[in-house]
Amino acid sequence: xxxxxxxxxxxxxxxxxxGGLFKRNKNIVKxxxxxxFNIPVGESLGLVGQxxxxxxxxxxxxxxxxxxxxxxxxxxxxxTDEMFSIDNLDGDELKKFRRNIQMIFQDPYESLNPRxxxxxxxxxxxxxxxxxxxxxxxxxVVEILKTVGLTPPENxxxxxxxxxxxxxxxxxxxxxxxxxxxKFVVCDxxxxxxxxxxxxxxxxxxxxxxxxxxxxxxxxxxxxxxxxYMCNRIAVMFNGKIVEIAETEELLKNPIHPYxxxxxxxxxVPDPSYVRESYELNYDELDSIIAKDTDKKGMVxxxxxxxxxxxxxxxxx
Amino acid sequence: MSKExxxxxxxxxHYETLSGNVSAVKNVSFTLHEGESFGLVGExxxxxxxxxxxxxxxxxxxAKISSGSIKLDDKELVGLSExxxxxxxxxxxxxxxxxxxxxxxxxxxxxxxxxxxxxxxYPSNTKQQNIDxxxxxxxxxxxNAExxxxxxxxxxxxxxxxxxxxxxxxxxxxxxxADEPTTALDxxxxxxxxxxxxxxxxxxxxxxxxISHDIAVIAEMTSQMAVMYAGSIVEIGPTNEIFSNPKHAxxxxxxxxxxxxxxxxxxxxxxxxxxxxLIDEIKGCSFSPRCPDPTDACKNGLKEMGLIKVGExxxxxxxxxxxx
Numbered sequence: 001x002x003x004x005x006x007x008x009x010x011x012x013x014x015x016x017x018x019g020g021l022f023k024r025n026k027n028i029v030k031x032x033x034x035x036x037f038n039i040p041v042g043e044s045l046g047l048v049g050q051x052x053x054x055x056x057x058x059x060x061x062x063x064x065x066x067x068x069x070x071x072x073x074x075x076x077x078x079x080t081d082e083m084f085s086i087d088n089l090d091g092d093e094l095k096k097f098r099r100n101i102q103m104i105f106q107d108p109y110e111s112l113n114p115r116x117x118x119x120x121x122x123x124x125x126x127x128x129x130x131x132x133x134x135x136x137x138x139x140x141v142v143e144i145l146k147t148v149g150l151t152p153p154e155n156x157x158x159x160x161x162x163x164x165x166x167x168x169x170x171x172x173x174x175x176x177x178x179x180x181x182x183k184f185v186v187c188d189x190x191x192x193x194x195x196x197x198x199x200x201x202x203x204x205x206x207x208x209x210x211x212x213x214x215x216x217x218x219x220x221x222x223x224x225x226x227x228x229y230m231c232n233r234i235a236v237m238f239n240g241k242i243v244e245i246a247e248t249e250e251l252l253k254n255p256i257h258p259y260x261x262x263x264x265x266x267x268x269v270p271d272p273s274y275v276r277e278s279y280e281l282n283y284d285e286l287d288s289i290i291a292k293d294t295d296k297k298g299m300v301x302x303x304x305x306x307x308x309x310x311x312x313x314x315x316x317x
Numbered sequence: 318m319s320k321e322x323x324x325x326x327x328x329x330x331h332y333e334t335l336s337g338n339v340s341a342v343k344n345v346s347f348t349l350h351e352g353e354s355f356g357l358v359g360e361x362x363x364x365x366x367x368x369x370x371x372x373x374x375x376x377x378x379x380a381k382i383s384s385g386s387i388k389l390d391d392k393e394l395v396g397l398s399e400x401x402x403x404x405x406x407x408x409x410x411x412x413x414x415x416x417x418x419x420x421x422x423x424x425x426x427x428x429x430x431x432x433x434x435x436x437x438x439y440p441s442n443t444k445q446q447n448i449d450x451x452x453x454x455x456x457x458x459x460x461n462a463e464x465x466x467x468x469x470x471x472x473x474x475x476x477x478x479x480x481x482x483x484x485x486x487x488x489x490x491x492x493x494x495a496d497e498p499t500t501a502l503d504x505x506x507x508x509x510x511x512x513x514x515x516x517x518x519x520x521x522x523x524x525x526x527x528i529s530h531d532i533a534v535i536a537e538m539t540s541q542m543a544v545m546y547a548g549s550i551v552e553i554g555p556t557n558e559i560f561s562n563p564k565h566a567x568x569x570x571x572x573x574x575x576x577x578x579x580x581x582x583x584x585x586x587x588x589x590x591x592x593x594x595l596i597d598e599i600k601g602c603s604f605s606p607r608c609p610d611p612t613d614a615c616k617n618g619l620k621e622m623g624l625i626k627v628g629e630x631x632x633x634x635x636x637x638x639x640x641x
Contacts, residue, residue, distance in 0.1 A: 050503050050506075195530065196532070196571070196575070197571075197574065197587075197588035198587075199574075200585045200586065200587040200588070201588070203585075204587055222504050225533075225575075225576035225577055225578045226576055228578060228582065229582075229585065249582065252578055252579075262505065263504070263505065264578055265508070266508035267504060267508075267533075267577075268507075268508075268531065268534045268536065269533055269536065269537070269578070269579050270533040270572065271577070271579075271580075272557045272560050273557065273560075273561075
């Protein structure tokens with residue numbers, strides 16, 4: 001059994017929405033409601049679900065970009081081989097934590113500062129964390145540009161993001177992320193804005209880098225076909241909860257939860273002779289079943305580390 | 318074989334820009350038969366949408382059709398006056414636009430916007446007739462009739478897209494162009510919309526042109542397809558035939574670069590490099606710089622582009638048929 005790099009237990013993130021006169025009516029949106037998963041060292045987990053199901057909120061809470069409401073998030077300290085909680089990090093500890101966990105965003109057109117050159121963009125994390133001497137930093141930038149396939153680096157250093165294509169920009173985002181040599185990278189749909197032809201080369205680049213640099217990914221996507229290509233395990237999310245989590249191939253061959261089945265049946269297959277099984281699902285019904293499950297027994301293992309949420313979905317199957 | 322509805326022959330279109338002429342559509346020819354669905358696939362900037370715009374004669378002001386013809390039921394569309402075109406648009410050919418989010422006027426109710434299109438083509442209809450027609454359309458695309466009185470911002474992305482489909486069907490068009498109708502949508506919503514389009518097409522016997530960059534969607538939606546690269550069609554034929562027996566190197570790469578959730582997990586091939594700039598005139602084969610295994614003739618630009626027959630109703634560009 002491999003050691004876990006990340007352990008998340010019952011993560012909750014609620015948003016308060018107020019309305020009415022003097023904002024007296026308070027409503028709570030449970031964006032993430034009791035999510036638990038582990039990611040072993042060197043493995044990647046795909047987080048799959050429809051828009052608005054809480055994938056990105058989970059990721060942001062993991063990266064300490066937004067404070068969580070409740071729950072426990074633990075990371076592995078590589079030096080002491082012990083897990084530490086990310087709750088009360090401060091000062092140097094927090095800085096060190098941020099070095100080890102990085103994020104790649106969805107839109108390469110909006111996540112790069114348009115007024116900075118590529119060199120400035122990639123150099124910034126090194127400057128913030130004060131890593132290496134100034135000349136070392138320059139060398140590191142050149143090196144990382146080669147790693148992500150932007151060669152020759154000299155051509156790219158003085159350019160601005162608007163001079164690059166979408167695929168090249170996403171490579172710059174990846175370079176900026178990996179220059180910190182993180183152990184854990186959260187990828188929020190990094191290829192969904194890219195053209196089909198460059199998508200695979202970015203995905204291959206990320207897979208190769210994961211192998212070479214021992215990086216684990218939390219890969220967020222709505223496309224199961226992409227998740228299958230990128231991840232060892234897949235977690236399916238619905239309305240703020242993980243409903244099923246299993247090894248990638250196991251999940252696709254043997255889906256249990258009706259929502260997983262619905263999701264798999266909705267992916268077009270690049271084969272005209274293949275007839276997709278149509279699987280319809282009444283979301284309101286599923287929603288009310290999940291809402292009734294108040295005792296939160298969590299998930300049950302049906303073998304081979306294949307976990308399914310325990311709420312009673314028999315009526316829907 | 319059913320009747321030919323739309324026939325495009327040797328269509329050439331370029332955009333006049335400050336840095337030179339961009340040849341966006343080069344020698345494109347295809348025929349659409351009645352009740353058929355025809356797919357147009359390729360990466361961004363390959364000219365798919367330019368073809369769609371030319372079919373409707375809705376191209377930008379700097380676009381010039383230098384040669385070629387577009388015939389709808391034997392009626393030539395190229396060179397028609399704006400007044401005559403207004404009769405053809407929506408009535409003869411209609412389009413489901415790419416971004417459903419931006420296809421609606423935000424300050425006019427959905428029903429009113431659809432009624433506007435119907436009024437233009439059927440001026441003698443009464444208001445009640447038009448409302449009944451919209452109700453009928455909404456039923457076909459799976460929308461509640463009361464959506465008619467809503468403003469676009471009150472609808473979700475999927476609902477807006479359904480309403481756009483209803484709008485495209487409102488004047489009983491002969492040909493419907495669907496230009497990436499599901500690109501901005503979630504997978505599950507995409508699935509619903511695809512089913513809806515398929516259902517509507519079978520129900521009304523529509524002739525459909527489906528434009529997408531996603532070859533998996535094309536596989537499901539169409540019976541005939543064409544692969545476009547750098548403004549030209551590089552392979553055209555029956556969808557089944559192209560998927561089972563691709564001839565052009567670019568088609569092969571496209572097919573091998575699409576991940577799937579069924580079947581064995583395969584290593585995917587990536588397509589490196591960028592498509593060529595369409596400003597410069599390209600000598601020989603436009604795909605050769607990215608061709609994984611070009612023949613000598615391909616590399617040296619000795620072969621002119623042109624489709625040759627490779628199977629029953631299946632044509633591919635003569636150059637890269639022998640490559641990788």
